[in-house]
Amino acid sequence: xxxxxxxxxxxxxxxxxxxxxxxxxxxxxxxxxxxxxxxxxxxxxxxxxxxxxxxxxxxxxxxxxxxxxxxxxxxxxxxxxxxxxxxxxxxxxxxxxxxxxxxxxxxxxxxxxxxxxxxxxxxxxxxxxxxxxxxxxxxxxxxxxxxxxxxxxxxxxxxxxxxxxxxxxxxxxxxxxxxxxxxxxxxxxxxxxxxxxxxxxxxxxxxxxxxxxxxxxxxxxxxxxxxxxxxxxxxxxxxxxxxxxxxxxxxxxxxxxxxxxxxxxxxxxxxxxxxxxxxxxxxxxxxxxxxxxxxxxxxxxxxxxxxxxxxxxxxxxxxxxxxxxxxxxxxxxxxxxxxxxxxxxxxxxxxxxxxxxxxxxxxxxxxxxxxxxxxxxxxxxxxxxxxxxxxxxxxxxxxxxxxxxxxxxxxxxxxxxx
Amino acid sequence: xxxxxxxxxxxxxxxxxxxxxxxxxxxxxxxxxxxxxxxxxxxxxxxxxxxxxxxxxxxxxxxxxxxxxxxxxxxxxxxxxxxxxxxxxxxxxxxxxxxxxxxxxxxxxxxxxxxxxxxxxxxxxxxxxxxxxxxxxxxxxxxxxxxxxxxxxxxxxxxxxxxxxxxxxxxxxxxxxxxxxxxxxxxxxxxxxxxxxxxxxxxxxxxxxxxxxxxxxxxxxxxxxxxxxxxxxxxxxxxxxxxxxxxxxxxxxxxxxxxxxxxxxxxxxxxxxxxxxxxxxxxxxxxxxxxxxxxxxxxxxxxxxxxxxxxxxxxxxxxxxxxxxxxxxxxxxxxxxxxxxxxxxxxxxxxxxxxxxxxxxxxxxxxxxxxxxxxxxxxxxxxxxxxxxxxxxxxxxxxxxxxxxxxxxxxxxxxxxx
Ligand SMILES: [Zn+2]
Ligand SMILES: [Zn+2]
Numbered sequence: 001x002x003x004x005x006x007x008x009x010x011x012x013x014x015x016x017x018x019x020x021x022x023x024x025x026x027x028x029x030x031x032x033x034x035x036x037x038x039x040x041x042x043x044x045x046x047x048x049x050x051x052x053x054x055x056x057x058x059x060x061x062x063x064x065x066x067x068x069x070x071x072x073x074x075x076x077x078x079x080x081x082x083x084x085x086x087x088x089x090x091x092x093x094x095x096x097x098x099x100x101x102x103x104x105x106x107x108x109x110x111x112x113x114x115x116x117x118x119x120x121x122x123x124x125x126x127x128x129x130x131x132x133x134x135x136x137x138x139x140x141x142x143x144x145x146x147x148x149x150x151x152x153x154x155x156x157x158x159x160x161x162x163x164x165x166x167x168x169x170x171x172x173x174x175x176x177x178x179x180x181x182x183x184x185x186x187x188x189x190x191x192x193x194x195x196x197x198x199x200x201x202x203x204x205x206x207x208x209x210x211x212x213x214x215x216x217x218x219x220x221x222x223x224x225x226x227x228x229x230x231x232x233x234x235x236x237x238x239x240x241x242x243x244x245x246x247x248x249x250x251x252x253x254x255x256x257x258x259x260x261x262x263x264x265x266x267x268x269x270x271x272x273x274x275x276x277x278x279x280x281x282x283x284x285x286x287x288x289x290x291x292x293x294x295x296x297x298x299x300x301x302x303x304x305x306x307x308x309x310x311x312x313x314x315x316x317x318x319x320x321x322x323x324x325x326x327x328x329x330x331x332x333x334x335x336x337x338x339x340x341x342x343x344x345x346x347x348x349x350x351x352x353x354x355x356x357x358x359x360x361x362x363x364x365x366x367x368x369x370x371x372x373x374x375x376x377x378x379x380x381x382x383x384x385x386x387x388x389x390x391x392x393x394x395x396x397x398x399x400x401x402x403x404x405x406x407x408x409x410x411x412x413x414x415x416x417x418x
Numbered sequence: 419x420x421x422x423x424x425x426x427x428x429x430x431x432x433x434x435x436x437x438x439x440x441x442x443x444x445x446x447x448x449x450x451x452x453x454x455x456x457x458x459x460x461x462x463x464x465x466x467x468x469x470x471x472x473x474x475x476x477x478x479x480x481x482x483x484x485x486x487x488x489x490x491x492x493x494x495x496x497x498x499x500x501x502x503x504x505x506x507x508x509x510x511x512x513x514x515x516x517x518x519x520x521x522x523x524x525x526x527x528x529x530x531x532x533x534x535x536x537x538x539x540x541x542x543x544x545x546x547x548x549x550x551x552x553x554x555x556x557x558x559x560x561x562x563x564x565x566x567x568x569x570x571x572x573x574x575x576x577x578x579x580x581x582x583x584x585x586x587x588x589x590x591x592x593x594x595x596x597x598x599x600x601x602x603x604x605x606x607x608x609x610x611x612x613x614x615x616x617x618x619x620x621x622x623x624x625x626x627x628x629x630x631x632x633x634x635x636x637x638x639x640x641x642x643x644x645x646x647x648x649x650x651x652x653x654x655x656x657x658x659x660x661x662x663x664x665x666x667x668x669x670x671x672x673x674x675x676x677x678x679x680x681x682x683x684x685x686x687x688x689x690x691x692x693x694x695x696x697x698x699x700x701x702x703x704x705x706x707x708x709x710x711x712x713x714x715x716x717x718x719x720x721x722x723x724x725x726x727x728x729x730x731x732x733x734x735x736x737x738x739x740x741x742x743x744x745x746x747x748x749x750x751x752x753x754x755x756x757x758x759x760x761x762x763x764x765x766x767x768x769x770x771x772x773x774x775x776x777x778x779x780x781x782x783x784x785x786x787x788x789x790x791x792x793x794x795x796x797x798x799x800x801x802x803x804x805x806x807x808x809x810x811x812x813x814x815x816x817x818x819x820x821x822x823x824x825x826x827x828x829x830x831x832x833x834x835x836x
Contacts, residue, residue: 013431157785166785213656226750235648237752238631239789247783248746251670252681252739261745261781263670321670327679328666332644332750334655363679365665367575367584371657 014050016233017042018397021050022059022079023205026104029078030063051077058083059103079104084396085142087150087188088389089129090195090382093170093222096125098132099385100140105206105393107381109139120171122181130185149189149392153198153384154178155223157241163192169258170222189399191391195219196243197234198387199341199377200227204234205390207339207379214335217377218245218326220344222293224266224273226329227341246270250325268321271297271344277321278314285310297347304351315348316355323359326374330360334368341377342384349376432468434651435460436815439468440477440497441623444522447496448481469495476501477521497522502814503560505568505606506807507547508613508800511588511640514543516550517803518558523624523811525799527557538589540599548603567607567810571616571802572596573641575659581610587676588640607817609809613637614661615652616805617759617795618645622652623808625757625797632753635795636663636744638762640711642684642691644747645759664688668743686739689715689762695739696732703728715765722769733766734773741777744792748778752786759795760802767794 017040024039025031033051037044054060061080065073081104090097096113111132115125133150156168163179179190200209200217209215209229217227224246228235235242246266247259254263255276267273271293278288278296287303287310289295303311326338340353357374364372377383438458443449446457451469455462472478479498483491499520508515514531529550533543551568574586581597597608618627618635627633627647635645642664646653653660664684665677672681673694685691689711696706696714705721705728707713721729744756758771775792782790795801 157783167783214653228750230648230653235632235751237786237789238754239752239785241783241785241789242750242752244749244752244783244786247749249742249781250667252668252672252742254670259783324667324670328746329750331662331665332646332660332747333653334657334660334662336656363667365575365585365659365662365677367657367659368655368662371655371659 015398017046018050018053019394020232021047022054022393022397023210025054025060025077026079026205027210029104030076031078032066032074032076034068034074081106083146084148085137085140085146086148086389086392086396087133087136088198088382088385088387088392089133089150089152090198090384090388091125091129091152091154092195092384093155096128096132097382097385098129098136099382099389100136100142101386101389103393105386105389107385108142109136110385111135111139120173122173122176122178126178126181126185129182133186144187147188148396149191150182150186151191151193151198151388151391151395152178152182153193153195153388155195157244158192158194160192160240163190165192189392189395191388191395193240193388193391195221195223195342195384195387196225196227197236198227198384198391200229200234200243200387201390201394202379202383202387203227203339203341203377204229204232206386207377207383208337208375209339212336214333215337215339216329216333216335217339217341218329218345219342220269220322220340221342222271224270228333230333245325245329248325248328250321250328265321265325269318269325273321274300274314274318274344277317278310281313281317282310287311287314294343297344301347301349301351304348315352319352319355319359322352323356324363326356327360327363327369330364330368330372335372338372338374339377340375341379345376433816435464436468436471437623437812438650439465440472440811440815441628443472443478443495444497444623445628447522448494449496450484450492450494452486452492499524501564502566503555503558503564504566504807504810504814505551505554506616506800506803506805506810507551507568507570508616508802508806509543509547509570509572510613510802511573514546514550515800515803516547516554517800517807518554518560519804519807521811523804523807525803526560527554528803529553529557538591540583540591540594540596544596544599544603547600551604562605565606566814567609568600568604569609569611569616569806569809569813570596570600571611571613571806573613575662576610576612578610578658581608583610607810607813609806609813611658611806611809613639613641613760613802613805614643614645615654616645616802616809618647618652618661618805619808619812620797620801620805621645621757621759621795622647622650624804625795625801626755626793627757630754632751633755633757634747634751634753635757635759636747636763637760638687638740638758639760640689642688646751648751663743663747666743666746668739668746683739683743687736687743691739692718692732692736692762695735696728699731699735700728705729705732712761715762719765719767719769722766733770737770737773737777740770741774742781744774745778745781745787748782748786748790753790756790756792757795758793759797763794 033047037047060077063078081102083103086101098111100109113128157166165176165178203209203217215229226243226245247264249263250265251263255267257264257267287299451465455465478495481496499522501521504519516529518527531546575584583594583596621627621635633647644661644663665682667681668683669681673685675682675685705717718729
């Protein structure tokens with residue numbers, strides 16, 4: 001017992017290198033093998049092999065040559081955007097959003113489905129997802145055979161290997177076999193994870209964590225958590241539930257959280273927590289829309305822009321909690337960058353960011369603070385859909401690696417498409 | 419900017435594999451290459467190469483053969499304990515302890531130097547370390563040329579590349595060039611780090627984190643922190659200051675900490691924090707030795723054994739804070755094991771552990787809690803000295819790897835020995 005070693009196999013390395021090369025090409029197309037070698041630190045021979053594999057798969061395409069000073073012309077490669085399609089599914093508390101991307105991860109189609117309050121049985125959610133997936137494929141006019149996979153993000157704790165939503169707090173879901181249910185309607189390979197990891201992988205591939213050693217992606221929405229991009233990859237923990245920073249204690253014996261603990265970060269800086277901060281400060285404030293989180297956060301953002309003193313105070317109070325909570329992440333992880341992501345961060349924007357930076361400066365230790373940048377997510381679209389689609393891309397690349405080694409095929413679903 | 423990729427080179431892998439093979443051999447000598455391959459998941463060819471290198475270095479020795487069913491006899495290798503010596507230095511707030519180990523990491527000699535209150539100028543500390551290093555080499559009768567290196571642990575934040583103690587809170591040290599000062603007295607290669615990482619690497623090589631995917635080593639002494647063994651290696655952060663869990667906020671606006679923040683974990687569960695827990699409960703308790711942390715913690719341990727109600731309450735109160743703080747680590751990291759290390763944990767032992775387990779069960783999320791074991795460190799000796807010596811061992815192995823690739827030699831110090 002306890003003697004099973006941790007294996008870092010050469011296959012892990014090949015997969016990580018393949019991700020790294022493809023990330024570079026997606027960020028900087030067209031590019032040469034020489035530029036890729038310089039940017040990734042890999043040898044030219046390794047880059048040439050990986051590029052060859054991606055060309056064979058139709059994920060890349062040769063797009064001509066560039067002159068090199070005195071040498072022979074260098075071949076240029078680019079992402080073969082039309083070489084396949086990827087679908088990202090963001091199952092949120094009040095809506096389902098589905099986006100279809102080409103291989104350059106440019107969005108080609110989107111479908112939104114609203115969920116009414118109480119409409120949260122698994123079958124209902126699955127029906128919305130299946131309808132929206134069908135819609136984006138039709139809208140984009142993509143052949144089904146070109147869809148490489150569907151990444152699905154569902155809030156809460158997820159067993160990705162079994163495709164099970166183990167616990168979704170807002171709906172009180174326990175052990176819902178979501179991928180099995182979805183596979184009755186969707187014939188593409190399916191990959192399940194949660195929004196923390198979707199946002200983190202989106203930042204890692206396309207956002208502020210790209211090329212950074214260690215990054216923490218702080219998700220501020222209805223729920224709150226931290227996606228952990230350590231050493232260039234996701235830290236998932238032993239049962240894929242790492243990053244539950246929203247349920248760390250910040251105020252011992254503080255506000256009761258739906259998880260059963262008191263004083264969790266989420267109860268102060270998630271959207272319902274921010275509404276409570278507002279209500280405690282000014283119970284009859286016109287900024288408060290008691291049944292509507294989005295309307296309240298929007299009203300706060302407009303209030304801050306108009307220098308409304310209540311709005312300014314609420315954002316400052318929220319930033320004080322958030323700054324203390326982010327300082328905890330800075331002191332524990334010593335990351336290169338902390339990225340504020342999700343809709344509450346996007347809506348409150350720079351005024352929140354500036355207050356948070358000041359609060360972190362007060363709470364964190366000097367050495368890790370000096371090494372950390374705190375930024376808003378630069379991703380202009382829904383990072384959860386983008387990250388979920390990226391899981392599908394990673395899944396496709398992983399399955400290549402496995403096929404190459406004659407190992408089992410990816411989790412492909414054979415059920416009829418609904 | 420931000421586009422520098424994270425390189426995982428094949429040299430990193432070779433070094434990690436070399437560590438893994440040596441860890442296995444140290445744990446299970448003698449052993450065969452076949453057993454090593456089975457235990458590490460490496461190929462027999464890779465194991466044979468690594469074993470050959472370690473034999474060439476004199477770190478291993480051939481010790482005979484074992485029969486294999488029907489096949490030819492298998493060669494057995496063991497650690498060549500006398501093939502070299504490693505020294506670990508634990509610079510603590512009130513003492514310096516130095517231990518000398520053979521290559522099997524069995525301790526051969528120890529020297530302790532007490533530091534009087536106020537005796538904390540860098541020159542004074544360096545003099546104690548130099549004297550104790552000289553003492554253990556003499557005691558053990560080891561030739562100087564066989565000392566592969568000296569690992570030095572100093573509390574606080576450390577720049578290991580430059581060998582500088584950037585901030586040692588208890589002495590208010592700032593940017594002390596400790597390795598340069600030590601190199602004027604000590605001629606062996608020197609390696610600097612802090613007790614959090616020393617304890618973590620000790621658990622990783624010899625203790626409860628060995629073979630575990632992700633482990634958090636909670637250090638409970640005068641200061642408090644968490645060593646992070648993630649994916650089989652130390653997580654250091656971008657400026658080697660990760661793991662400062664002792665300075666995460668647990669009680670917003672709580673007790674003032676010497677770091678300037680309020681409500682840090684350390685102010686409730688470090689030895690001075692536990693003394694304050696006792697003082698707040700029972701200001702005139704005979705358990706309290708106001709100027710002596712060790713005597714107070716010892717008295718609490720004896721009080722718990724004797725079912726003294728004040729001692730029981732103080733340990734329960736402390737475990738409540740500690741349990742909430744450890745729950746934060748469990749929820750964020752989702753580790754396989756949490757190890758309680760250092761002298762406060764060792765002194766309070768199982769009664770503290772049992773209360774902590776109950777408190778974590780109340781605070782943590784179910785899924786990560788179910789995946790986590792919480793244990794006392796099984797290392798019977800000073801884990802800081804053992805971990806510091808392990809840094810020297812890692813340094814020696816690393817320098818082999820670098821010499822093999824014709825890269826620069828390790829940080830060897832050429833000054834005369836004092
Ligand atoms: Zn909670
Ligand atoms: Zn502190």
